[in-house]
Amino acid sequence: MKLACFAGLVFGTLALACSDSETVVALNVCTLASVDAEAIASLDVKIEGAANRAYDLADVSVLPCGMKPAYFKRLSLPNDIEKGSATVEVRAIDATGALIESGSTNVVVRPEDAVAAFVELGEAVPSTGGMGGMGGMGGAAGSAGQGGIAGEAGASP
Numbered sequence: 001m002k003l004a005c006f007a008g009l010v011f012g013t014l015a016l017a018c019s020d021s022e023t024v025v026a027l028n029v030c031t032l033a034s035v036d037a038e039a040i041a042s043l044d045v046k047i048e049g050a051a052n053r054a055y056d057l058a059d060v061s062v063l064p065c066g067m068k069p070a071y072f073k074r075l076s077l078p079n080d081i082e083k084g085s086a087t088v089e090v091r092a093i094d095a096t097g098a099l100i101e102s103g104s105t106n107v108v109v110r111p112e113d114a115v116a117a118f119v120e121l122g123e124a125v126p127s128t129g130g131m132g133g134m135g136g137m138g139g140a141a142g143s144a145g146q147g148g149i150a151g152e153a154g155a156s157p
Contacts, residue, residue, distance in 0.1 A: 023051075023077040024114040025107065029090055030065035032122030035101055037062050040121075043071075044091040050084030050109050051077045062092065065120055083110045088117040 025047060031037045040062045045055040055075060062071045089104040103121045 021079065021112050022114075023079050023081060023109065023111050025051075025075040025077065025086075025088060025109065026114055026116045027071075027073045027075055027088065027090070028116060028118045029060075029062050029071040029073075029103075030067070030120055031062055031092075031101070032120055033064055035064075035122050037064055039094050039100055040092045041095040042093045044093060045073075045075070046089045047075070047077070047086050048089070049086035051081045051086050053077060062121065077109065079111050081109060081111055084108065088119060090119045090121060092121050 027045065029043065031040070040060060041058070043055075043057040043060050043062070045057060047053045053075070055073075057073060060071055063069070085106055086109050087104055087106050089102065091102045092100040094100050101121045103119045105117050105119050107115045107117045109115055
């Protein structure tokens with residue numbers, strides 16, 4: 001069932017993105033379950049590689065992955081690009097301009113063709129600080145061998 005739904009989404013996305021003469025990246029974005037999708041105010045999108053473009057997408061409505069429809073945007077590229085690999089990077093920004101999360105995917109762009117790019121947002125933003133864990137307990141003392149001396153116990157924290 002999931003495969004059929006995914007296939008339908010892919011083919012439906014490509015059908016929406018196709019045109020006779022445009023070069024298009026059909027961008028699909030969703031968030032992982034641990035992310036507050038409602039906090040996303042805009043998306044900064046960069047395409048780098050065979051095509052180099054940047055897009056600022058405002059007033060977006062990004063839903064958790066698995067819900068329909070995911071956020072979809074048709075991004076037009078110039079037709080004079082060469083066929084090749086490109087990285088699509090998406091950064092989710094909140095209303096104050098702070099980075100919430102990011103994600104990326106690789107696609108192959110072709111002149112006068114459409115390609116679907118599926119990006120799941122949820123790469124962790126590095127935290128600053130935090131506490132370390134406690135050390136472990138010391139080991140027990142060894143027993144003495146014949147004619148030997150017993151070992152000492154390991155140190156406790």
